[in-house]
Amino acid sequence: MAWVNAIIQGILTGGLYALFACGLSLMFGVMKVVNLAHGDLAVIAGYIAIGVITVTHVPVLWSVVIVVPVMAVLGYVLQRTLIQSSLDRGVLTTLIVTFGLSVVIENGLLQFFTANSRGIGAEMTLVTGSFKIGSQIEIAYLLLLIFAVAVAVLLGLQYFLSRSKYGRLIRAVADDKEAAQLAGADYRHVFGIAAGVAFGTVALGGIAFGMYSNLDPTTGTDTILLFAFAAVVIGGLGSLWGTLLGGVVLGVAQQIGAQINISDELLAGYIVFLVVLVLRPQGLISRRAQP
Amino acid sequence: MSLATQTEAGLTGNFRVTRSRRNVVWTGGGALIVVVVLAFFPYIVYSGTTAILVQGFIVLTLASMWNLLAGYAGLVSVGQQAFVGLGAYFVLILALHGFSPFAALPVAAIGCGVAALPLWWLVSRLRSGYFAIATWVLAATVMLIIEKFTSIGGGSGMPLPGFTGMNPTLLTAYTYWAGLIVTVLALAGIYLLLRGRLGLVLTAVRDDEVAARSSGSRVGLARLLVFVVAGIGCGAAGAVLAISQLQVQPSAVFSIQWTAEMAFATIIGGLGTIEGPIIGTVVYMVLQQTLQSYNAWYLIILGLVAMAVALFARRGLWGLIDERLNIRLFPVGYWLRSGQGDGPDS
Numbered sequence: 001m002a003w004v005n006a007i008i009q010g011i012l013t014g015g016l017y018a019l020f021a022c023g024l025s026l027m028f029g030v031m032k033v034v035n036l037a038h039g040d041l042a043v044i045a046g047y048i049a050i051g052v053i054t055v056t057h058v059p060v061l062w063s064v065v066i067v068v069p070v071m072a073v074l075g076y077v078l079q080r081t082l083i084q085s086s087l088d089r090g091v092l093t094t095l096i097v098t099f100g101l102s103v104v105i106e107n108g109l110l111q112f113f114t115a116n117s118r119g120i121g122a123e124m125t126l127v128t129g130s131f132k133i134g135s136q137i138e139i140a141y142l143l144l145l146i147f148a149v150a151v152a153v154l155l156g157l158q159y160f161l162s163r164s165k166y167g168r169l170i171r172a173v174a175d176d177k178e179a180a181q182l183a184g185a186d187y188r189h190v191f192g193i194a195a196g197v198a199f200g201t202v203a204l205g206g207i208a209f210g211m212y213s214n215l216d217p218t219t220g221t222d223t224i225l226l227f228a229f230a231a232v233v234i235g236g237l238g239s240l241w242g243t244l245l246g247g248v249v250l251g252v253a254q255q256i257g258a259q260i261n262i263s264d265e266l267l268a269g270y271i272v273f274l275v276v277l278v279l280r281p282q283g284l285i286s287r288r289a290q291p
Numbered sequence: 292m293s294l295a296t297q298t299e300a301g302l303t304g305n306f307r308v309t310r311s312r313r314n315v316v317w318t319g320g321g322a323l324i325v326v327v328v329l330a331f332f333p334y335i336v337y338s339g340t341t342a343i344l345v346q347g348f349i350v351l352t353l354a355s356m357w358n359l360l361a362g363y364a365g366l367v368s369v370g371q372q373a374f375v376g377l378g379a380y381f382v383l384i385l386a387l388h389g390f391s392p393f394a395a396l397p398v399a400a401i402g403c404g405v406a407a408l409p410l411w412w413l414v415s416r417l418r419s420g421y422f423a424i425a426t427w428v429l430a431a432t433v434m435l436i437i438e439k440f441t442s443i444g445g446g447s448g449m450p451l452p453g454f455t456g457m458n459p460t461l462l463t464a465y466t467y468w469a470g471l472i473v474t475v476l477a478l479a480g481i482y483l484l485l486r487g488r489l490g491l492v493l494t495a496v497r498d499d500e501v502a503a504r505s506s507g508s509r510v511g512l513a514r515l516l517v518f519v520v521a522g523i524g525c526g527a528a529g530a531v532l533a534i535s536q537l538q539v540q541p542s543a544v545f546s547i548q549w550t551a552e553m554a555f556a557t558i559i560g561g562l563g564t565i566e567g568p569i570i571g572t573v574v575y576m577v578l579q580q581t582l583q584s585y586n587a588w589y590l591i592i593l594g595l596v597a598m599a600v601a602l603f604a605r606r607g608l609w610g611l612i613d614e615r616l617n618i619r620l621f622p623v624g625y626w627l628r629s630g631q632g633d634g635p636d637s
Contacts, residue, residue, distance in 0.1 A: 034420020036369065085602055091419045093601050095367045096558055099423075100598035103551045107587035107594070221547060226431060229424040263439070270432040274413055277425065281416050 001136035002259060008137060010255035014248030015147030016212060019205040020228035021235070021243040022154060023198035029238050030174040030194040032091075033083060036098040039224030040105035041199065042206030045071050046215040047109065049207045050118055060121035060211070068203045075199025076192040083195065084188055102221060109217035117219075120210035127211050146208045150247070153201055154240050160197070161240075170194050230273040236283025245284055249276075318620045326475055333464035341467040345535045347576045348470035349528045352477045353553035354560070354568035354575075356524035359481050361554070362563035363493045364517040367419065369550050370426025373410065373433045374403045374522045376545035378529025380437055383539045386453040387443065393469060396530040400473075403526025407519045415515070427547070434545035448540030451533055466535050473527045478621075482565055484520065485623040489513055494624070551590060555597040561607025565621035570608045 020042065027033045035041075048070060049063040058066075086097040121127050130140040161167040169190045172180040177187040209215065209224065227250060235246025250269050257268020276284065333341055353371065360366045381399030386392045410433075414425045438446045454462055484490065492513040495503035504510050533539050552575065560571025575593060582589040600607055606614075613619065 028420070034423065036420075036423065082598075082602075089602065089605065092361065092365070092367060092562075093605070095420055095423055096554065096601040097598050099369060099551075099554065100594045100601070103547075103555075104591050104594040104598075107590045111587050111591065221427075222431065225424065226428050229421075230428060233421070233425075267432065267435040267439075270428055270435065273428060274432065277413060277416075 001134070003256070005137045006255040006259040007252055008139065009143070010252030011248050012139070012143040012147050012251070013212075013255070014231075014244070014251035015143070015150035016205070016208055017227050017231045017247030017250050018244040019146065019150045019153060019201065019208055019247075020224050021231035021247055022150075022157060022240060023201040023205070024225075024228045025232050025237070025240065025243050026157070026194060026198045026201070028232075030170055031079070031083070031087065031191050033087065033094055034098070035083075036095065036225065037101040037105060037220075038202065038228060039226075040102045040109075040220035041071070041074075042202045042209065042224045043109065043215050043217065043220040044105060045203035045206035046120065046210035047113065047118075049120055049203075049210065050215075053120070060124060061126075063120075064204065064207060067207060068200045071203035072196040072200040075202075076196040078199075079192045079195030080188060084191065102225075106217050106220060113217070115216060115218075117214035117216035118210070119214045120207060142211055146212065149204060149208065150244065153204065154244055157197070157201075158240055166190070166193050227269070230269060233283060234273060234276045236285040239283070239285045242283055242285035249284070322620070326471070329471055330468070333467050338460065338463040341463055342535070343576070343580065345467055345470040345531065346579075347572055348474040349532055349535075350552055350556055350575055351568060351572040352474050352524055352528040352531075353549060354556040354572055355474075355477050355481055355565070356521040356528075357550070357553040358557045358562060358565070358568045359484075359517055359524075360521045362557065362567070363485065363490075363497070364514050365419075365497065366514060366518065367423045368426040368518075368521070369423045369547070369554075370428070370430035371521065371525045371553060372545050372547060372549040373426070373430035374407070374525035375529035375532065375549045376430070376434060376437065376541065377403050377406055378526030379533035379539045379544040380443065381526070382530045382533045383443055383449070383451055386451055390453070392451060392453045392530075392534050393465060396469060396473075396527065396534070399530040400523045400527035403529070404519050404523035406526075407522030408515075410522075411515055411518045415511070415518075430545060430547075434541050437545075438541050444539065444541075446541060448538060448543070450538040451536075454537065466531070469534060470531045473531055477524045477527070478565065478569075480520070480524075482621050482623065484516075485565070489516060490623050493517070548590070551594070555590075555593045557607075558597040559593070559600050559607055561609030561613075562605075564606075564609050564613070564619075565623065566613075566619075567607050567609045570612075574608070 020039070024035065024038050027035050027038075045067050049060075049067045052058065052063045052066050053060055082097060082101070083094070086093040119127075125141075126145065127142050129142075130138050132138050159167075161171060169180070169185050170193065172183070173185060173187045173190045173194075180190070181187050205224065205228075206215070209219070227247075231243055231246035231250050233246065234249050235242030235244070249272060253272035254265045254269040258265035260268070329344075332344065353375070357368070357371060360368050360371075378399045381402045382392050382395045385395035385398060390398075410426075410429055413429060414422055417425050437443070443449065485493070492503065492508045492510065495506070495508055496510050496513065500510065529544060532544065536543075556571035556575040557568050558571070559574050560569065561567030574596075578593055579589045582592065604611060
């Protein structure tokens with residue numbers, strides 16, 4: 001039963017990892033940007049949520065209504081300024097600038113908010129509560145909610161990309177930005193919209209992780225970015241549902257690792273990532289070949 | 292190359308192909324004098340100064356290796372801390388088995404070169420951004436594996452043995468010389484590599500990868516060689532780090548901060564020139580020393596400057612110097628010289 005429990009917990013944390021991963025996947029799919037500051041931006045979102053909750057005393061979940069739009073606007077602005085101007089100068093510059101951004105954010109948070117870790121809504125029953133199935137399996141309400149949110153976000157993204165006007169524009173620009181430009185689409189604006197959407201999911205990921213665990217300045221890179229990347233690679237590039245599968249595989253691998261030895265949680269996840277990288281570099285679900 | 296040079300010179304008469312615009316003997320001689328003066332430092336300056344210089348040597352070696360990876364081979368690795376950590380741990384392991392840490396240093400460097408082979412195999416299929424994060428994951432994985440061995444300190448690390456009874460002044464001097472030798476070998480090695488066939492292949496790949504491949508350049512092999520050399524260099528720097536810190540701690544030696552420092556120093560100095568990392572390291576050391584009482588601020592400022600340089604002065608500080616003074620201390624390209632004036636050929 002302990003193993004069944006590990007697998008169930010792994011599947012549920014997989015939802016959280018998919019939430020981390022979909023923004024990274026979207027940014028790469030549309031702009032060909034690998035945003036190395038992805039995780040640090042999620043931590044910023046979490047810190048903003050903590051600030052909003054402390055200052056305005058809104059219920060914890062209401063902070064989402066404020067933080068997600070704020071991050072989306074930040075995403076649009078960052079894309080139109082910093083990221084676009086580095087994209088214009090090439091892949092190398094994009095990597096250097098986003099890596100620089102990552103280091104600056106991480107050390108800035110360290111400088112202004114110390115290395116202390118903070119949680120979000122630690123006293124809520126939603127965060128602490130759980131229900132039991134049988135005697136061994138205990139499911140936390142929060143993890144279930146996060147998993148549901150992840151699925152909802154993926155469904156929403158799929159609907160947005162395939163049905164909405166901006167979704168069509170984003171797909172057109174992702175396929176061929178010059179052709180889209182000729183047809184009257186301002187690709188820079190469309191890139192900004194896509195970044196806004198991606199940053200919205202990043203905000204959800206940051207808040208979710210703050211509730212599930214704790215946030216500190218290094219969480220952004222050593223947890224969120226690396227897990228998001230592992231989920232994207234395991235699942236397969238260019239596939240939204242692949243990120244959910246990748247997240248679930250990563251989560252299950254970690255929980256099984258933790259079951260074998262509590263200190264092997266992270267290692268087990270990374271080893272599965274490396275095995276997939278070697279045996280199936282296109283990922284478990286893939287539409288296109290690896291770039 | 293000499294045959295081609297002669298043929299071309301013979302054909303055109305008043306053109307000749309040279310490697311530099313000024314006489315390389317002067318810069319070579321200058322470099323030699325600098326190294327000799329630096330070698331005498333333990334006799335003339337305080338040990339505090341040599342300790343700071345050892346830090347500088349470590350950063351310069353790392354930056355030169357990162358420059359080789361990113362500036363010449365287009366491999367943006369964010370996981371070079373894997374090799375810094377492995378170098379430090381190889382020294383620790385050998386020291387625990389009774390070897391002198393100084394004797395262990397070259398072995399550790401070679402060990403890191405060997406370790407680079409399987410790591411390259413794992414990430415070699417990835418490009419640009421995905422290569423970057425994959426190397427980062429690899430570094431995290433290597434650290435987690437090292438932490439599993441409690442005999443070498445597990446997750447908390449352990450002090451480096453092998454120095455008991457050694458005169459502290461002598462130890463500081465030896466550490467300084469070890470750092471100096473590693474740095475000189477790293478710079479000389481990179482210079483010679485880039486002047487040779489590898490430099491030619493890398494330049495061809497940088498300009499047009501498809502054309503380079505179709506004209507027979509073994510691009511994959513060239514990248515592998517660069518990754519291995521960078522592994523050796525970063526491993527040697529990690530070994531010097533272990534010796535200068537006298538202890539090895541996983542979270543410190545495998546810190547992403549090493550990659551941040553080597554990347555920022557390279558970018559600020561000038562990516563894709565051998566001189567760039569040298570200038571960048573000087574900037575880094577000045578910032579780090581003046582701001583060291585303000586915790587993480589030096590890294591924030593360094594990061595912001597690196598971002599600004601990457602966006603607005605892509606050839607870095609050395610590029611600005613080169614534009615005005617038209618000099619190249621370590622020429623690795625070819626130049627066509629005529630009677631009238633000098634112009635770049637490649």
